[in-house]
Every structure is written in C-alpha cells, then in structure tokens.
Amino acid sequence: MSEMNQGDAVRIGLAEEMRRDPLVWALGEDLSTAHGGTSGSQYYQLIDEFGPKRIVNTPISENTIMGAAVGAAVAGTRPVADLRMADFAMCAVDELVNQAAKIRYMFGGQARVPLVVRQMIGARKGGAAQHSQSTEAWYVHTPGLVVIAPATPGDAKGLLKAAIRCDDPVVFMEHKELMAATGEVTDDPEAVMPIGKARIVNEGSDLTIVTWSKMALIAAEAAELLAADGINAEVIDLRSLWPWDKDAVYTSVAKTGRLLVAQEAVQVGGFGAEVAADVAENMSDALKTHVRRIGAPRIPVPYAEPMEAEYRITAEHIVAKAKEVAGA
Amino acid sequence: MSEMNQGDAVRIGLAEEMRRDPLVWALGEDLSTAHGGTSGSQYYQLIDEFGPKRIVNTPISENTIMGAAVGAAVAGTRPVADLRMADFAMCAVDELVNQAAKIRYMFGGQARVPLVVRQMIGARKGGAAQHSQSTEAWYVHTPGLVVIAPATPGDAKGLLKAAIRCDDPVVFMEHKELMAATGEVTDDPEAVMPIGKARIVNEGSDLTIVTWSKMALIAAEAAELLAADGINAEVIDLRSLWPWDKDAVYTSVAKTGRLLVAQEAVQVGGFGAEVAADVAENMSDALKTHVRRIGAPRIPVPYAEPMEAEYRITAEHIVAKAKEVAGA
Amino acid sequence: MAEETITNKPARVFELYKTMSLIRAFEEAAEVAYDAGFVNGSIHQYIGEEAIGTGVCSNLRDTDYILSNHRGHGHAIAKGANPEAMMKELFGRVGGTSGAKGGSMHIADFSVGMLGANGILADGTTMGVGAAQALVLRGVDAIVTVFVGDGTTNRGPFYEALNWSMIYELPVLFVCENNTYASSTVTRSVTAGAGPVARAEAFGMPAFDIDGNDVLAVDELAADLISRVRGGGGPHFLHARTYRIKGHISRDKMLYRPEGETEERWKGEPIGRCAAWLLDNGIGQDELDEATSSAEKQIADAVEAAHAAPFPDAKLAFADVQDIGAPQ
Amino acid sequence: MAEETITNKPARVFELYKTMSLIRAFEEAAEVAYDAGFVNGSIHQYIGEEAIGTGVCSNLRDTDYILSNHRGHGHAIAKGANPEAMMKELFGRVGGTSGAKGGSMHIADFSVGMLGANGILADGTTMGVGAAQALVLRGVDAIVTVFVGDGTTNRGPFYEALNWSMIYELPVLFVCENNTYASSTVTRSVTAGAGPVARAEAFGMPAFDIDGNDVLAVDELAADLISRVRGGGGPHFLHARTYRIKGHISRDKMLYRPEGETEERWKGEPIGRCAAWLLDNGIGQDELDEATSSAEKQIADAVEAAHAAPFPDAKLAFADVQDIGAPQ
Ligand SMILES: Cc1ncc(C[n+]2csc(CCOP(=O)(O)OP(=O)(O)O)c2C)c(N)n1
Ligand SMILES: Cc1ncc(C[n+]2csc(CCOP(=O)(O)OP(=O)(O)O)c2C)c(N)n1
Ligand SMILES: [Mg+2]
Numbered sequence A, B: 001m002s003e004m005n006q007g008d009a010v011r012i013g014l015a016e017e018m019r020r021d022p023l024v025w026a027l028g029e030d031l032s033t034a035h036g037g038t039s040g041s042q043y044y045q046l047i048d049e050f051g052p053k054r055i056v057n058t059p060i061s062e063n064t065i066m067g068a069a070v071g072a073a074v075a076g077t078r079p080v081a082d083l084r085m086a087d088f089a090m091c092a093v094d095e096l097v098n099q100a101a102k103i104r105y106m107f108g109g110q111a112r113v114p115l116v117v118r119q120m121i122g123a124r125k126g127g128a129a130q131h132s133q134s135t136e137a138w139y140v141h142t143p144g145l146v147v148i149a150p151a152t153p154g155d156a157k158g159l160l161k162a163a164i165r166c167d168d169p170v171v172f173m174e175h176k177e178l179m180a181a182t183g184e185v186t187d188d189p190e191a192v193m194p195i196g197k198a199r200i201v202n203e204g205s206d207l208t209i210v211t212w213s214k215m216a217l218i219a220a221e222a223a224e225l226l227a228a229d230g231i232n233a234e235v236i237d238l239r240s241l242w243p244w245d246k247d248a249v250y251t252s253v254a255k256t257g258r259l260l261v262a263q264e265a266v267q268v269g270g271f272g273a274e275v276a277a278d279v280a281e282n283m284s285d286a287l288k289t290h291v292r293r294i295g296a297p298r299i300p301v302p303y304a305e306p307m308e309a310e311y312r313i314t315a316e317h318i319v320a321k322a323k324e325v326a327g328a
Numbered sequence C, D: 001m002a003e004e005t006i007t008n009k010p011a012r013v014f015e016l017y018k019t020m021s022l023i024r025a026f027e028e029a030a031e032v033a034y035d036a037g038f039v040n041g042s043i044h045q046y047i048g049e050e051a052i053g054t055g056v057c058s059n060l061r062d063t064d065y066i067l068s069n070h071r072g073h074g075h076a077i078a079k080g081a082n083p084e085a086m087m088k089e090l091f092g093r094v095g096g097t098s099g100a101k102g103g104s105m106h107i108a109d110f111s112v113g114m115l116g117a118n119g120i121l122a123d124g125t126t127m128g129v130g131a132a133q134a135l136v137l138r139g140v141d142a143i144v145t146v147f148v149g150d151g152t153t154n155r156g157p158f159y160e161a162l163n164w165s166m167i168y169e170l171p172v173l174f175v176c177e178n179n180t181y182a183s184s185t186v187t188r189s190v191t192a193g194a195g196p197v198a199r200a201e202a203f204g205m206p207a208f209d210i211d212g213n214d215v216l217a218v219d220e221l222a223a224d225l226i227s228r229v230r231g232g233g234g235p236h237f238l239h240a241r242t243y244r245i246k247g248h249i250s251r252d253k254m255l256y257r258p259e260g261e262t263e264e265r266w267k268g269e270p271i272g273r274c275a276a277w278l279l280d281n282g283i284g285q286d287e288l289d290e291a292t293s294s295a296e297k298q299i300a301d302a303v304e305a306a307h308a309a310p311f312p313d314a315k316l317a318f319a320d321v322q323d324i325g326a327p328q
C-alpha cells in the first residue's frame, strides 16, 4: 500500500491496465501535452511510455471523442475516453446514450462496447453554472450503462481498472475536488475492485446514510459529529451507482430502520430519489420512520462564495437531517 | 369545442400564438415542406400563412436548431424549436442544459430565454432503441427548465400555448402514439392552460395513481378495469412534470392513503422515483401502505413485436400492481 | 467482393448487376411486406441508389468494415449480408440478423464487417473513424467505409470526423450518397457553398465527385480510392450523385415533390443503365432476365422463410443489455 | 465605438491604444487578485490578443451584439462594459455585472450588447446565428459578432453555424482568434488542411486572414467587413493570427511550451506595436504614458471598489432561476 492522491492513483491504475492489455488506450483533449499543466496528474507523462497511438491527444471534438471511442470499442479495442467535465460530456450525450449504451442490444449481441468514459462531476471553487454539474442520475436511468462514482484514491484506482476490464460501457465519474485528496492505495497491479459493491465507511446502528462520490467524505465527517452527540450513523458509500449495492443498503436499513440519502447533485430527480423510492418500496417492514433525502436545491451552481456556500450540502446539513431521521 | 386529434390541436395552438405575437416563430427540420408528408400534421401548411422567416425549415443541424433558438430567445424573440424525437434531442442536450437552462441565472437576470423545445417521447410500433426513448427525468433534474408532457389534444393545445407565453425555457414532450388520438379542444384562442396543474382523470378513494403523457390513457383504462372489480382508483395526470402539482397529489393521497406511480419511461431513475420519494417523505402520515412504482424495465426498447409488447406497461400491469397497493 | 484485377469486364459488371438486382428485389419485397403489415417499424428504401453501395462494397474485403446510416439495406446486401436473415430481421423473427432486436433501421451483420445501420444521423462518421483507429492500433490490414447522406453533411459531427481522420491519417473512405433529398427537404436549399466535395477538401482530404447511378464509374473510382486508402494514402472522400426514387420512408406520399420529377429521374436509375451496357457488351437479354428472376426468387424465398420463422421468445427482450447490472 | 469616417487617424488609433491598455491593465490586475485569492474561479487572460477585440468592437454599435467565449474580459471591455462592475463580478461582489452569479467565465453586459462569455466552446457560434435571426425577424438594424478560438474550430457545431448563417444570409461576423494554442495543445497539431479560412470558404463564406496583433489592420479590415455585413452582404469570416502570451488559465505553468517562445512572441505584442506607430505619427511618449497610467488608475480604482463592495446575500442564490417552478 502507498499513500497517494487520487490523480496519481488513477494514473497508475490506467498505466497498469495499459501495460497488461495492449488494446487499452486513452483519448481526450490535452492528454499528452498536460505535463502537469491544466489537466492535472491523471495522464502525466503516460505519453512517454505509451506513445501517441495509445495516449491520443485529440482536437476539441467531444462528439468524436465519444463516437470514436464507441467505434473503436466495437472494433475490438478498449478505449478510455476522457471528456473532462460532465458538463462538456453533454456535448456527447448522443454518442454515449444512443450508441454506446444500445449497440450490443440493438444488434442482438453481435457486438460489445467495452469502453470507459471519464467525466468529472461536482462543484469546485468558483466553477459556476457550466463547470460544476453532477449528472450521474441521467446515466443510471440509461439502460446499457454501468455508472461508477468513487470517493477515495484506492476505490478510484481499483474501480477504474475494473471498468477497463469490463465488457460494458462504463461511465466513470471522478469528482474535481477529490483529485488532490490522499489515501491508501494498493500497489498490486492485479488488485481490481468489484463493480457494484458498496463500502461501509462507518458502522452504526441508529440510522443509515447512503451516499457516493465526495459526499461520502462529508457524510463521514457528519457521522463523527453525530457520534459526539451519541448518534451512531452507518455511512454507506455506494461507489457504483449502477448496479448499486442493494444488499448492503437493505442489510443496513434492516439494522437501523432509518434511511437518509445524501447527494451533491440536485435533489429533484437525482439518483437519491431512486434509492429512497426503492427502499421505501422494498424495506417498508424494516423502516421505523419514512425515508429522507438531502441534496442540492434545484438551482444552477452560483459563482460568488456566499452563494456557492449556500448551494453546497455540508456536514452540518447532514447532521441536522440525520437528527431528524434518528429522532423520528 | 371541437373534436380533433392532437397533431391538429397543437398546430392550431401554435398558429394562434403566432398570430397573436409576431415574435413567435418555429424552426426545425422539414417544418415547411412536410405537407402531410413525413412529419405529420403539426406544421401542415403553416408556411403558407407565416412564410419562411417564421416557419423555418432548417438543415439537419440539431446543435444549431437548439443553439439558435437560445440565441434568438435571448435576443428578444420566442422560438419554438422542434427536435422531433427526444432521441435526436440528445444531440442538443448541451445547448438546452448548459445554455438555455442557465443563461438567466448565470448572467444574474440580465437575460431571459423564452423558448419552447419540442421533442417527442415514447415507444411507437417498431421504433426500436433509438426512436422510442422517454427522457423527461433528465430535464426535471435540470434547474432552469420547465417540463410538460400532456396526454390529450386539449391539454396539448392549452399547454403549448402556455409554454410559448412563458418566459422560461420549456421542454414540451409530445408522445408519438398520441398524435392521432382525438379529443375535445377549445376553439377560444385566448384559452391557455396553467402550467403545473394536474388533471384528475378519474376520481376514486381506494388508491391514487399518478401518471403523465400516454400512460395517463392506459391508467384510465386500468381504472375502468379496477372499477369492475370494485376498486376505485383516482387517476391523476400530472401534465406538467416540473413544476408538478404536489397539491393535487397530496390531496389525493390524503384521501386514499395509497400511491402508485405509473410511467412509460425506464423505472430506474425515472421521474416516478421523484414522485414516489417525495410522497414517501412528505405524506408518510397519510400513507396506509408504502408507495409503489411501475415503469419500463432497464432495457433499450426492442424491435420485434413480442419483445416490444413485453417491454410495454399495459393496463393489466397497472391493474395487478394497483390491486397489490389497494390490498396492502 | 473481388479485388484482383478483373480482366473480364463484362463478367465483373454482370456481378454488379446481380448485386444491384438483389438489392432492388429486397427493397420491393420489403415494401410489399410493410404494406401488408408484416414489418413492425419503418423502412428506408435504397431503390435507385443501388449502384453506389454495390460499386463501393464490391471493392471491399470481408475484413473491411462499413458503417451505414438509416438507409442500410443496400449497404448490407452489397457487403455480403444474408438477405434471408435480413428479411427475418425486418419481420421481427427468429433468425434475424440482430435477433429481431433492431429491425430495418439497425440492420447489421458483423460477420461480414457490416457494423450497422444507424438511427441517428452522422454518428456513423464519428464511430467510423474510431473503428479505423482500432484497426491501426490492432495492426489489422483493413479499412473502414462510412456511408453518409447529403442532408447529414450539415450535421457538425461529420466535420469533426473529417478532421479527425486526417490528423491521424486513418484508413477511411467517406461515401456521401447525394440523393437530392433529406426527408422532405431539398438538401441544396439548406446547404451553403459548393457542397460536400469542397467541404471535404477544406479539411485537406482528396475528394471526388461522380455520377452515382453509373455503377461502372462508381466501381472504378471506388477501386482506385480504396486501394489508395488501403495503401496508406489516408482518408478519401467520394461524393456520388443519385436520386431517391422512393419516399423517405416507404409510407411517405411525397407530396412535397414536383410532379413528374420521379418519373423523369427514374429514367436514369442504375440497373437499367447497367443492363444497357451489358447488352452492348455481350451479355444477352436472357441472361439478364435470368439474373433478375434469380434475384427475385432468392428474395421471394427469403420472404417465405421470414413468414415461416417463429417470433422470438418475448423474454429475450432482457438479454444482451449488459453483463454488470443486467435487468432481472 | 465610433463609426463615422475618422479623418484624424492618429486620434482614432490612440483611442484603440487606450482601450487595449485598459484591457491589459484589467488582465494584469485580475491576475494579481487571483493570486491573492480574491477571485473565486479561474480566469482566462487576453493579454497579447487585445488588438482583435479592440479593433473589431470599435467598429460596432451599442445595439450590435457580440457573443464571446471563455476568454471574454477583453471582448467585454472593448464592447463598452464597465470594468469596475466586471472586477466586482470576478471578486463575487455586489455590483458585479451578473450579480456575482457568473464570474469571469460568464462575464456579460447585456446593456452594451455583450451577450456573454461562455464556458462551453463553440456554443456562442450557434447562439450567435440565432441572435442574428432574431434581429432580422424583429427588423432591427444591427449585427452580431461571434468570437471563437482556433481550437474551437474543430468542434462540429461551428460548421453548422457557418452553414446556417449562409443559408439564411444572416448579419454575422465570425472572428476566429488564432492564438496558436488550445489549452496545452498546439492547435495546428490537431487541425487538418489549410485552416479556418479555407474551411469557412468551403461554406461559401468570404473569409479573410490578418495579423491580429496589428490593431490598425484589424480596425481597418473589421470596419470593411462590418459595413459589408451591415449592408446586407451576409456573413463574413475574419481569421486573426495572434499569440496567447499567458497560460491557458492564470495558474497554468505552461510546461508544455518551448523555452523562449513566450519571450520571442512577446516582441510582437500589440500594445507595443501600436505605441511605436503612435510615436511615429505625432503622439508623444508623455501622452502614451499618461494613457497607460490612466488605464492603470481606472483599474486600480475598480479593484479598490471591488474590495470595498460587500459579498451578496447568500439567499440570492435562489433568485433568477425560473418563474414557473422556481425553487422555494
Ligand atoms: C440526428 C438526427 N436528426 C434527424 C433524424 C431524422 N431523419 C432521419 S433520416 C433524415 C434525412 C436524412 O437525409 P440524408 O442524410 O440526405 O439521407 P437520405 O435519407 O436521403 O438517404 C432525417 C432528418 C435522425 N434520424 N437523426
Ligand atoms: C465543449 C468544451 N470542451 C472543452 C472545454 C475545455 N476548454 C476550455 S478552453 C479550451 C481551449 C480552447 O482553445 P481555443 O478555442 O483555441 O481558445 P483559447 O483558449 O486559445 O482562447 C478547452 C479545451 C470546454 N470549455 N468546452
Ligand atoms: Mg439524401
């Protein structure tokens, strides 16, 4: 195990998979020129080891980054397409949803689409309306896609590797504000994490907090504050949103009888609605109080600090809501 | 009142608004050449009355149909952009979500974006994976957008007119299989329906079925079948999905104590999850049993008849589920 | 599919004639079947355009890929797909090329390198360049041909794909089938400048214009361009002028088309022209008649087999969605 | 903003010099403020490119529109936006041009026809043609100028917009600012063919190439093209060669850039060149110095005012989202 940040962890994970399988390659804007420049550390110097045919610096052509990845996957390779931000990825929703997600099915299994599409979610300091969105709910709603949103460097590495080895198209959503966060990461190039398994961040018996991506860290913080007040929250980081680990959630809710779903995305129509509705439907016997959600208000992300702070879900928000749940 | 089909109703509604306000105009592929041809009756012969500057036949350029509509709305007109199918509209998600939905906000109220974007949802005979999708949930999840999905010719006309007069960007989702369905439609060009008000399709006291678009017709059919078995279902057609008529739903659930949400879209992550989660959170005291949902399986829409039939939610499915709800 | 220099020109042209006749017979039969209600979805016919797909694909190998658009029957047959399996696909029966999951608009036969028709315009262009990139990465000696309609050349992704193929010097042949119309719109009326050839040239791509109804000319030019592409000459562009004899989809009444135009243009349809050449070059009328009836017989048998084939098990709707997170 | 024929050339150029100096001072001060932590989001500086926005916008009227990209400060100032309000916007304070909701990347001042910077590349092009369509429909005698970067010309929507503007003969001037780089990528390395001018010409558009660091030349050519566009001559294209002196964003260390390149290119920066011309044409050094310090003083005052301005009320985050269905 080594301590490293998430940017380094995913770079090492990608490099390991590229060494293991010559059919794995990456494409995106500035992938080979970003020597610590604008794009951070995710592809730093990979060009030196893998060359321009496998670390492909693309034009600013989102439709084609995604479309070419689909074509290349169908044609027998394993592309990792980087669209940078989920906001820019909106320029390629068609290729992802109409093509990648449907090709295997509509051609009756004649083809597979083993690709990974990376797109960063989440608000980052002053990113404002067009560089901050969290769109995971759209892709969970899309048949054919696997959706992953890790919270720690170790999970990011292990799940990126799993995504690359997976024969389905995988939407891999990193969080901008997590790239510099550090954690323990395995050095074993064969260690791959299973997709669809949640992580119990914190054990507890008073209520279950289900969350993912950066909100898992905030929920963990909230759990500490709650513990100080004598409330033991079980925090579950889903890590994979489709498939999501219903067993882990059901088991926890069976124990606690209380559910709070916490998400950074807009609450209305967010993935949290699916989790809450599912648990309400399937775990009603275990529930001691009704399910609750917390998420962003239905507003674009504002720029100025006080407004941005108002927008964000904090540990304090979770604590307040969790107390409501625990006390109900 | 006149009896007419939905295609005629929306054409008349659009023409009335274009007569009323010279700043209203429409753009899309084949709008002026579709004299009963491939695009049906929605724009039939409007070119003759309004000419090519207001019924704009566009190239196949989805990004620009949407982008130009945004620019033209900001610049003081009221465009009605027709993207045909929700599937093709995926090519213009960026312009709709990153621009139309955010401009007013991110420019601090300096601009308004009064546009309507039409995109047809729903499966139609043999449409298969890329011509059948129902993506309303994505847009409900997007701050800044109004989302409408009417079920009857009268509602379609009245709400299209309201959408055109509205100063917010409105996603107006017609259903392919409803275009030929007939109903009573007002002849009064000043009759506009309020956005955000549900329609009680059927009164009942045993359970509440919340639905929208074509599923409202299927739910009405189910309610008849249920009535024959002595179960009185209250069927609510939301008509507007954002905002949705919480008052109507809450009032009904307060009466029946039971909720079933029925949707044509994929159930996982669908808008039904929002309705179910919201009611579970806010109406728990009234609920006699837990909320339930019904919707499409998480698969693309298949082509062959038996598989397509397997995919569809029918009145029988709703009846079975409703009995489960009513008996619980 | 031959590639060796053909010394016996009439024999080669007669082969082209047979392929065109097979496509024609398929399209006529598909229309009959559609009108009789046996085809679940819409069909886009290739009648009058047979020379292009035939002339191009006769110069391709089984290992080469083609990416088609919505008008894919002719491309598939020319590339060697089995018409009986295709007809079963249209009928939605067991034995269909895509297991009856896709239908006409998603006709595909990966076993002969036909990577699929497509319901979303222009996406074949971006996927095609990616497929070519995969071939290069895999070191496979094969090329990609992408078919695109005239109307589709006004979609942005097409230009991204042109640029992309040039900068990576990919083995791609773009074939623009200019059949004058895009649905009910005359493409010229929404297309600025000198047209597709000039546009391709602006991206540095060698581009050629040809009478697409002259199968000999198409065959010769395609042979030349394909050998250049195969030889490492980079992407090339072929613009073939033709005419869409039938409606956009089979039920299109073509009310937008000037009277007499179809009849006038029918005079230049490629099969008759090819027959005239063959008659001048030593092939007898009896041989031509025999070829036509053999094609018709093959298709009649295909239709019979399609009628006889069972419908697929409805539960197959749940197969081939995805491995991880598949629907239960 | 003058439009009458300027008889006193040095006086006019001196005005351009002052505008460029104001932009330069703004960008320098913004960087200082950013480094000191007063700017919440990223900033994209216009240093070295001032001649283009200045030369173009000096020929526009207040009623003309411009659509900018992410690098919008210079365009805004050249179009007449108030630098103090802009600085407040960057600082996220009350009095910001967009009420502190958008920040640098969404800088806008609708009161002077600056319809906004944009965080999504190329979207200004499609919105721009729509804005022009609105002007035509409204019968307003004004034109639209769209600024687009070299890297952005590889995005598909740009080509749709070129075509669109031509077929409807819209009053649009496209200005491509070719500053050599797109983030950390040399645009030339991912751009096929002869470049943007040839591409625009392929759509039938008159296109011109110019040294974008020569403000006199830009001013003259822009005056000519704008009068053609205004006179009903249809869309025109101006390609201005320049160099991005600073990093892509202010914190970019530019490790991808060859050593010495910036210094070499700095020699050709437009303000120094303009100063040299002015000195040769009767303006004294003292006048230049006075102009520079006046610009610096104006910006220093703007910074001071920004520091002094209060942060906005956090609750304003909920304002200006939408009328119907606004967040509670
Ligand atoms: C992105 C997208 N927009 C619109 C459509 C609807 N549509 C299907 S075919 C067609 C016309 C295509 O014209 P062209 O490219 O000339 O091909 P042709 O049908 O003439 O062969 C249109 C508009 C679509 N399928 N996809
Ligand atoms: C659709 C989209 N893709 C990618 C980005 C990220 N991005 C922002 S600026 C930029 C480079 C733009 O280069 P260019 O068009 O040359 O403009 P310049 O920055 O040089 O002025 C990139 C890739 C974006 N904002 N939007
Ligand atoms: Mg065509």
Ligand SMILES: [Mg+2]
Residues within 6 Å of the ligand: D149, D150, D151, D177, D178, D179, D180, D181, D182, D183, D187
């Ligand atoms: Mg640039």
